[in-house]
Amino acid sequence: MDPLKRVEKDLKKCVKCGACRANCPAFSAYQREPAVARGKVALAQHLLAKDIELDDQTYLTMSKCLLCGSCVEKCPNEVPTDEIVIAAREALAEQRGLATFHKAVGRVIRNRKLMNMGAAMAAVLGPLFFRRVPANSGLRLRFPLPFVGGKRHIPELARKPFMSRHPEIIQGEPGKPRIIYFVGCMTNFVYTEVGEAALALFRHLGCTVIIPKDQQCCGLPGMSGGDLATVKALAERNLAVLEKYEADYIMTACATCGGALHKLYPAVVGKKHPELLKRLQAVAEKTIDAAVLLQKLGFNPEATGAGEAIRITYHDPCHLRNRAITRQPRELLQAAPGVQLVEMEGADKCCGLGGTFNVYHYDTSLRINAGKSEAIRCTGADAVVTGCPGCMMQLSDGLKQGGARTRVLHTLEILARKLRQ
Amino acid sequence: MLEPRIIEKLKQIIGADNTATERQDLLCYGYDATQMEFLPDVVVHPANADEVSQVLKLANAEKIPVFPRGAGSGFSGGALPKGGGIVLVTTRMNRIIRIDTDNLVAEVEPGVVTEQFQEAVEKLGLFYPPDPASLKFSTLGGNVAECAGGPRAVKYGVTKDFVMGLELVLPTGEIIRTGGETVKGVVGYDLTKLVCGSEGTLGVITRIIFKLLPYPDAKKTMLAVFDSIDGAATAVSTIIKGKIIPTTLEFMDHATIQCVDRRFNLGLPAEGRALLIIEVDGDRDLIEKQAGQIHDLIKPLGLVQFRVARDAAESEQLWKVRRLVSPSLRDVNPTKYNEDIVVPRSKVPDVIRRIEKIQQRYDIPIVNFGHAGDGNIHVNVMIDKEIPGMEEKAHEAIKEIFQAALDLGGTMSGEHGVGLSKAPYIPLELSPVQIATMKAIKGALDPNNILNPGKMFPE
Ligand SMILES: Cc1cc2nc3c(=O)[nH]c(=O)nc-3n(C[C@H](O)[C@H](O)[C@H](O)COP(=O)(O)OP(=O)(O)OC[C@H]3O[C@@H](n4cnc5c(N)ncnc54)[C@H](O)[C@@H]3O)c2cc1C
Ligand code: SF4
Ligand code: SF4
Numbered sequence: 001m002d003p004l005k006r007v008e009k010d011l012k013k014c015v016k017c018g019a020c021r022a023n024c025p026a027f028s029a030y031q032r033e034p035a036v037a038r039g040k041v042a043l044a045q046h047l048l049a050k051d052i053e054l055d056d057q058t059y060l061t062m063s064k065c066l067l068c069g070s071c072v073e074k075c076p077n078e079v080p081t082d083e084i085v086i087a088a089r090e091a092l093a094e095q096r097g098l099a100t101f102h103k104a105v106g107r108v109i110r111n112r113k114l115m116n117m118g119a120a121m122a123a124v125l126g127p128l129f130f131r132r133v134p135a136n137s138g139l140r141l142r143f144p145l146p147f148v149g150g151k152r153h154i155p156e157l158a159r160k161p162f163m164s165r166h167p168e169i170i171q172g173e174p175g176k177p178r179i180i181y182f183v184g185c186m187t188n189f190v191y192t193e194v195g196e197a198a199l200a201l202f203r204h205l206g207c208t209v210i211i212p213k214d215q216q217c218c219g220l221p222g223m224s225g226g227d228l229a230t231v232k233a234l235a236e237r238n239l240a241v242l243e244k245y246e247a248d249y250i251m252t253a254c255a256t257c258g259g260a261l262h263k264l265y266p267a268v269v270g271k272k273h274p275e276l277l278k279r280l281q282a283v284a285e286k287t288i289d290a291a292v293l294l295q296k297l298g299f300n301p302e303a304t305g306a307g308e309a310i311r312i313t314y315h316d317p318c319h320l321r322n323r324a325i326t327r328q329p330r331e332l333l334q335a336a337p338g339v340q341l342v343e344m345e346g347a348d349k350c351c352g353l354g355g356t357f358n359v360y361h362y363d364t365s366l367r368i369n370a371g372k373s374e375a376i377r378c379t380g381a382d383a384v385v386t387g388c389p390g391c392m393m394q395l396s397d398g399l400k401q402g403g404a405r406t407r408v409l410h411t412l413e414i415l416a417r418k419l420r421q
Numbered sequence: 422m423l424e425p426r427i428i429e430k431l432k433q434i435i436g437a438d439n440t441a442t443e444r445q446d447l448l449c450y451g452y453d454a455t456q457m458e459f460l461p462d463v464v465v466h467p468a469n470a471d472e473v474s475q476v477l478k479l480a481n482a483e484k485i486p487v488f489p490r491g492a493g494s495g496f497s498g499g500a501l502p503k504g505g506g507i508v509l510v511t512t513r514m515n516r517i518i519r520i521d522t523d524n525l526v527a528e529v530e531p532g533v534v535t536e537q538f539q540e541a542v543e544k545l546g547l548f549y550p551p552d553p554a555s556l557k558f559s560t561l562g563g564n565v566a567e568c569a570g571g572p573r574a575v576k577y578g579v580t581k582d583f584v585m586g587l588e589l590v591l592p593t594g595e596i597i598r599t600g601g602e603t604v605k606g607v608v609g610y611d612l613t614k615l616v617c618g619s620e621g622t623l624g625v626i627t628r629i630i631f632k633l634l635p636y637p638d639a640k641k642t643m644l645a646v647f648d649s650i651d652g653a654a655t656a657v658s659t660i661i662k663g664k665i666i667p668t669t670l671e672f673m674d675h676a677t678i679q680c681v682d683r684r685f686n687l688g689l690p691a692e693g694r695a696l697l698i699i700e701v702d703g704d705r706d707l708i709e710k711q712a713g714q715i716h717d718l719i720k721p722l723g724l725v726q727f728r729v730a731r732d733a734a735e736s737e738q739l740w741k742v743r744r745l746v747s748p749s750l751r752d753v754n755p756t757k758y759n760e761d762i763v764v765p766r767s768k769v770p771d772v773i774r775r776i777e778k779i780q781q782r783y784d785i786p787i788v789n790f791g792h793a794g795d796g797n798i799h800v801n802v803m804i805d806k807e808i809p810g811m812e813e814k815a816h817e818a819i820k821e822i823f824q825a826a827l828d829l830g831g832t833m834s835g836e837h838g839v840g841l842s843k844a845p846y847i848p849l850e851l852s853p854v855q856i857a858t859m860k861a862i863k864g865a866l867d868p869n870n871i872l873n874p875g876k877m878f879p880e
Contacts, residue, residue: 017454018494022536022557031512032441032466033449033493046448057445074557076747 003090003228004048006271010084011048013077014041020071020081025350026064029364035064037071037081044084047091054095062088064361066354066368067224069322086268089226162188162195168213170199173206177248177297180210182238182261182287184254185217186389194389197416198253198290204304204419205297212241218260224357228272235269239279242286250283253290253412255388259319261287289320291329291387291411299332304418306337312414313381314341315372315395316348317388329387329411336414344375344384353394369398376406383407385414423462423506427483431465431507434475439466439513450508453493453500455842461488461502466513470588470596470627473509477625477872478594480507486874487592489621491531491563494555496759497840499567499620503875511562514627517541525633526585526602531562531626538631548636550577553836562626567838568618572669575794576702577634579836581617588628589616592867602630615862620838621873623866640668640702641712642736644728645719646693650674652723653695654770657793660699661766663718665711670794671698671743674773677790684749687742690726697793698743700736746790753786754803758815760822763797764831775825776800783818785811797835823849839877847879 020037027036046052065085187195219234252258270277352368396408432440441464450464480487486506515532535556552571570579586600600613647653701708730736780787791799823833
């Protein structure tokens with residue numbers, strides 16, 4: 001079936017009011033109507049009516065979206081532009097074949113062995129993504145893709161992936177909640193300290209933490225490229241893994257993975273494969289962001305004792321913001337002894353990463369990020385804290401390029417700092 | 422289709438990157454909030470008055486229509502390129518040039534988004550009051566061209582009350598300045614006011630000088646629920662007779678309350694037939710006193726609930742009732758025709774009663790809410806296009822609604838303008854001589870009728 005048929009009803013809901021022009025990072029960067037949600041919806045309508053083609057121009061237009069969901073929040077008519085863009089990208093991929101980059105992404109994230117071995121991944125991805133280069137401050141990784149311009153700062157891969165450091169089940173106290181931890185690639189390979197912090201916090205609460213060895217990439221990079229076949233394959237494998245254990249919650253400390261499990265799995269994969277819908281919904285219902293879960297379980301940041309004084313500012317990851325998770329992390333951070341939270345301007349604005357957007361449109365992504373870095377700098381904070389390892393990478397890149405020394409930390413790292421001493 | 426040589430010339434003037442002829446671009450600049458669609462031949466994004474002037478000179482010489490466009494959030498089709506031609510977009514002209522805190526004026530380019538301007542002046546303790554509901558995305562140029570208004574109009578007036586001067590590119594390409602930066606100024610005709618609300622038919626606005634005010638000290642929000650529509654309407658005039666001019670007096674009728682309550686369950690009293698959201702601003706002590714006075718004044722009018730917000734969060738709660746109106750309307754029927762008639766304040770109950778009769782006669786749901794303080798009612802005729810005949814019936818009903826407003830001494834549009842959608846009705850409100858006078862002005866400035874043709878006047 002034509003993927004756009006799937007969103008036909010949604011396309012009709014748009015009244016062309018233009019409310020989505022406010023806060024669309026793609027529009028703010030390009031300043032052209034085709035880049036805004038309203039334009040993409042209009043073009044999708046014309047694609048469906050077959051009076052425009054799935055040509056280069058469409059490809060370019062549909063690539064100008066960070067899937068941040070800001071338009072969906074602002075839309076008075078509940079038009080799910082993100083799903084529409086995904087459907088359009090899927091239609092493009094079906095007709096034109098996947099772009100080389102996305103083919104590579106698909107190959108890698110589908111390969112269980114590679115995903116289980118960080119070193120191997122680095123080796124395979126090395127030529128494509130990462131190349132170790134000497135830099136003033138030691139080793140660092142950067143994007144060597146020609147269209148990325150070789151400027152990007154990428155954090156070093158962890159020596160040992162997070163998942164291979166821990167057993168599959170870490171038994172907690174009897175009667176306490178059982179939690180499946182859906183780790184996500186960024187945490188597993190790059191920001192392992194986020195995983196350690198999550199583990200410390202939930203163990204502190206006495207929870208049993210299950211870290212299924214067979215968990216896969218959530219598939220969002222594939223979804224963002226319209227490679228729904230890969231996403232489906234991953235979703236099915238993840239379903240099997242997540243259904244294997246009796247658990248009260250599926251916890252994510254990565255906004256993007258959480259968004260995929262909680263929202264996009266049922267909304268996109270479920271719509272395309274109705275036979276999976278029920279199971280996807282069951283997973284979605286159990287999926288909960290770490291900060292929300294901490295609050296739910298009555299975690300009191302004060303109880304862990306005072307940490308060093310630190311002035312922080314908080315960045316709202318799109319995939320938490322668009323699930324209305326903005327209050328909980330702030331409340332937790334404010335309650336942490338020694339932490340002073342100063343709000344930045346536009347904390348809820350996208351950092352510019354946008355799945356694979358930053359690979360295709362790196363300069364634009366940096367431009368969006370520049371505003372963010374400036375806002376962070378203006379707060380005078382020692383660290384910018386957020387709930388998404390993807391954002392962490394993008395924020396670091398922007399800050400480093402601008403020469404700022406601000407640290408980039410995950411909410412859980414702040415909350416767990418006394419526990420992990 | 423435009424000849425390739427014209428497109429070439431445009432590219433020379435504006436730059437190839439800022440001149441779009443791809444079908445996709447054309448499709449994206451052919452709509453606005455009316456949901457009508459027309460295809461332009463080319464879209465240009467000029468950077469300044471000089472480029473606008475060169476485009477207009479070319480268009481005038483070649484007799485090509487030009488359609489100025491801000492954010493395309495207009496509700497009357499003012500920016501739509503009916504018949505094709507050049508769409509001239511102001512998004513690139515988006516600088517706030519200066520905010521002068523000594524003289525309380527600001528100079529901006531037309532593509533600045535209204536809210537961004539408000540935020541910039543508020544940072545300096547200043548205030549730009551016009552607040553159309555579209556302020557987060559509409560442009561100041563579009564606001565001036567439509568003379569946009571919002572809930573604060575009761576106390577502060579509408580966009581034109583804040584425009585002191587303009588830079589305007591005439592349809593023939595000359596650049597002129599109108600008005601200035603002085604509070605007083607009586608030399609010549611007031612071209613500034615003429616251009617405000619001219620809907621892009623007399624010239625392209627390339628700079629605006631706005632008057633600013635000091636930011637009010639504090640504000641207070643109240644919610645008053647009445648057992649009858651007359652109670653709410655009388656409350657409006659009673660408050661003003663009591664010599665209090667609130668910042669806003671927003672009104673919702675029974676159908677609207679039901680609509681919102683059904684979906685969001687806001688705990689409004691069951692006997693409530695109409696409600697007002699009242700806001701006062703100014704000196705902290707004064708507004709405290711005014712809130713008490715307002716309560717005393719309206720208590721005898723069938724008041725069944727009165728809430729006063731203690732802080733910003735509670736005020737936001739009260740405003741939420743109003744903000745939820747639009748999203749809940751779709752539960753009534755999928756498509757709405759949003760008309761924005763105005764009547765003298767005291768005639769609000771009469772016009773609502775007339776609309777109720779029209780609704781019964783045509784058997785189409787109509788939901789009314791709006792700015793009671795200035796008599797501006799948003800009449801939402803809710804239709805389902807799938808039901809045969811409903812659309813036609815709705816148009817008949819709308820015509821009668823316009824007539825009702827005019828009979829009561831009002832007007833067909835307080836905010837949205839005439840554009841394409843109301844042009845056929847304009848003879849209901851304006852006499853042939855009035856129309857001829859306006860057309861004479863248009864003809865003098867735009868002899869070849871190239872700037873936004875087909876708008877405002879019936880063809
Ligand atoms: C959800 C929603 C709520 C709204 N609420 C309100 C409200 O509360 N009050 C209100 O008054 N309106 C409201 N509107 C209508 C609309 O937002 C206003 O008319 C607004 O001023 C239009 O601005 P724009 O930048 O979108 O202009 P556009 O729609 O692009 O253009 C409007 C008209 O202005 C002309 N124009 C634009 N820029 C220039 C320029 N630089 N020089 C000359 N002519 C120009 C165009 O040719 C056109 O005739 C609302 C619309 C929506 C969708
Ligand atoms: S806000 Fe929603 S309805 Fe309005 S133009 Fe954007 S997508 Fe369409
Ligand atoms: S998802 Fe984000 S980037 Fe994409 S259209 Fe919506 S607001 Fe713009």
